[in-house]
Amino acid sequence: MSEDGKLKRPEQRISRRQILAECLRGAGVLVMGGALGSLVTRGHADNTVWQIDPSKCVQCGKCATDCVLNPSAVKCVHQYRVCGYCELCFGYFVDQRANDEERAENQRCPTNAIRRTFVEDPYFQYDIDELKCIGCGICVKGCKTFGNGSLVLQVRHDRCLNCNECNIAQNCPANAFVRVPAQTPYLLRTEQEEGPGAKQ
């Protein structure tokens, strides 16, 4: 059917109409391209990505269940600089652990994603195994309530799809999901006093 395009159409119109249509099409292309170009390049601001503002987060647990990914793109992140390196960490242990024993059933994390290693007496380092972490925020709540708040939930951008509208953001009761510049995609406190991500 290679000659298909050359066949006369039964409904072919007069040429004036065709010229007008060509002009309209050209204008359409120009308008769409121009408008889009100006929107995309407007300002020198960078693209934005989704992030959780830890100061607003209430650890409701929706990050674990409402992300379009399973497991969620939200993970717990440890800000070591803020941590007190406690021996009795309430992000790691439940509040009233039986007999002060360091057994597995006394641990908070449902997936055993927190690793506890001895540093020096009496300090322990806590690391998050992100492969196991589901972003439920249980440890974050424990740390925030009793400790320094060094554990926070953050959208991990190596996983996040950066959807048109974030599905967790829709359902976040605390409005803690914000769009942040893609160049500084984390709201972490990296330095002792205030890091670049410590919130404007």
Add this chain to the structure above:
Amino acid sequence: MGVALAAENFPPPEFTTGYQFPKATEPGPRDASLSLVDAAVLLTALSLAAYFALRRRSRRELAILSVFCLLYLGFYRHGCVCAVGSFQNVALAVADPGYVLPVVVGAFFVLPLLFALFFGRVFCSAVCPLGQAQEVVLLRAVKVPRWVDQALGVLPFLYLGVAVLYAALGSAFVVCRYDPFVLFFRLGGNLEMLIFGVAVLLLATVVGRPYCRFLCPYGALLRLIAPFARWRVRTTPTECVNCHLCADACPYGAIQPPNVTDARIGRLEGRSRLAWLVAAFPLILAAGGFLGWQSAPVLAKLDPTISLANRVWLEEHGRVKGKTEASEAFATQGTPSADLYREAAKIRKRFDGGSLLLGVWVGLVIVLRMISLSVRRRREAYQVDPGACVACGRCFSACPVGRSVIAEAEGASISALTPGEEGR
């Protein structure tokens, strides 16, 4: 302020063994080049769809492409970024200078429209994963009466207006929230989504593409542009013999029968109706604007800030007992409620203007639809309605003229139209 809401109960220790603080890990966003891959896939798929639908005229090749797009854009990319929802990002970018439109989202918005300007709705044909999801479940299409088709056909435009309003005011991306199929692509979602998605799929088994025809707001944009397409899907490669087989094969009511016989009678009647409509045009727009402005309080209730402010106000004045999850979270954050009220009032004011514009838009859509119904175009043969045609390709093999042309051209590179792939 900031992260340190919890007081530093335990100051970081001073280690004696030379311990170095590890750094908090910050993996970067998905590589920008990967998102360009998505745009490249979209561009390629659109080009192929146009080639298959207009040049090859092959439903089988379209079907193969549509399965690929359903798997890649739907299941692999989880339906995100999606062209159907992208207009909301564009609306937000227009209204909010602080929001920058990502290049990929811009590409997903504009590429299908550009293709529609030249080749018709080839995006719907084999690329859009939402369309393909309905296409594969269609068992036997029931003909929707023309008047129902025309009446429900207004809905996408109204939905478009509502979605633009909420997106531009930063309240919500309504189209993403009520997307019927994204739940299947992601294998997760809430109950309402599931009920809606299953209902649409069930309906889609007997009614051709109900979401595309009666709800899809992006389809409304394509429908507006497609009639200006440079090259269009044509049922018959040569002369139409008025056999009605193509119209029977089309599950979307996109092929209109000839109307030479009744055109003369209908014309006069239509003309007086047209005159009335044109005369009433400004009045209907004004009425629409007024009604829209009146409905602003109702529309604004969907905004999360406003609904939270309402709730907090009710709680503070003892009108309701208990707290919702959101008001509880608000209380924990410790922001004074006066700030919240001020913010809500600001958004509420913007809703007044936005709702007025929405009302005018609704009036405009209804009047234009009635005008288009009153204008009669003379059709001497069966004609494809370019706005409604989604280039599925069912009519190609249904057309007896097309088949004889192919029989003559046997030996040329036509692998299409074997008996097995005739239109359902």
